[in-house]
Amino acid sequence: MTWINRYAALGPAFSAEVLPSPMPEPHWVAQNQALQKALDLPLQWLGNPEALSVFSGNGLWDGMASRATVYSGHQFGHWAGQLGDGRALALGEYQTDKACYEVQLKGAGKTPFSRMGDGRAVLRSSIREYLCSEAMAALNIPTTRALCLTGSALPVLREELETAAVVTRLAPSFIRFGHFEHFANQSANPLALQKLADFVLSHHLTNLPHNLGNPYADLLLEVSLRTAQLIAQWQAVGFCHGVMNTDNMSILGLTLDYGPFQFMDGFNPHHICNHSDNQGRYAYDKQPQVAYWNLFCLGQALMPLIEDQELAMKALEPFKAAYTANWTHQFSMKLGLSEKNESNASTNMTLIQDLLKIMTAERTDFTLLWRRLSHAAKESNQSSQAWQLVRDLFIDQSAFGAWQSNYMMQLQTQEADDAVAGMLSVNPKFVLRNHLVEVAIQKSKNGDHSEVDTLFKLLQSPFDEQPAFESYAQLPPAWASEIEISCSS
8 A cells, every 4th residue: 555644754843643543342343445446545445444443543554654734723713822633633645647636534532732622522522523514515516525434432422421532534635724824923933834835835825727836826826716715505405514624625625624513404594503603704605704714814824934014915815706707606506597698697696695595584495496496497387386396485475486487587587498497406305404413423322323424325415306306305394403412512
């Protein structure tokens, strides 16, 4: 097996060597064999006792270099100082013919950066990350990936006594905005910031097409554009991250660190998914603003390298236009509205905004509404069964009826119906709703991991009908509103 350890080679200022803490009597909870095959990972990585030991933190393969990285960051808008991998350990980077992937264990015990924590992850939160990272990948949203999940009877105290688990996750890199913030605030090591930036430019953001006359400004611009696209994709599926601290933002524009996330049920632009977010800083409609604020923090961290405030702002400002363009594109596709005719752009935007207003007033189920529209938009008969299923989601039928008439008139102006035909490929039938994963968690706590497997397979094809799983696409039960997720999730 070919392991390289490029980040570790940066030196002790960037990471600390630390061995995983053994987890007693580990067992498999889930194995992502599809990812193993897609990434050309060795067959021995899953399904055998040696792999179970390695991915539970009980051993290492030759070539692995177990390390925890140091970073800092802003949490809930406040400078938190030094943070770091408190319960994540990078085992190294695995090189294949296609790409290079950093392999991490999340929940493998204490590190020098655990800050009074135990370094463990619990089964509950680990199931959520395992399922959601792979669900996001299937939705074509940039994300870290999850290879497998192991568990143990080892007790872990959170709000209550739970059991330990370890998620093995992969990404081209887990470098965060917070890594740059850390070294920007390290006066004792002035060269470390440039060393980190050069590392990212050499290995991860290579051959940038931008030309601001400064490679570090180009880096900031690239991250800004990637982040703009990512957030627009989140908004389009009703995904709420819940804790968009700068230390949870990926330099590669990946969805990183699945904690108190949620796919919205009833649409509410001000929805707060994180029970710990008392001020609503990370509400659904605040995510674009927070992303820009975080990028500004990254820009400040890079200022010693950019050395020109005006140039740094030139790298940041495209975020706003890029986000708007990506958001408009995403929601236009969701409504099957053609973007070929620029003269229709204003009407398209009005239709999008008017529908969202009606959905807000009625708390319309986000996923179900877009999916039913995907079927109804193909039919010109406003009284068809497909359109009736859409209307059934609204109490104020007159308001929706007026919107429907305008929408169908706009569809008739399109030269072709390719956009309408594509609606089923952008509006998922299945997302990882909180109540679905809660059922899987409760079963797993009792030793039955079958629901984890069912959800995993279901969410690999979120745009397919899958009639055998129709119940997984229905409105959530009343008890779903009582589920609370927090930073410990």
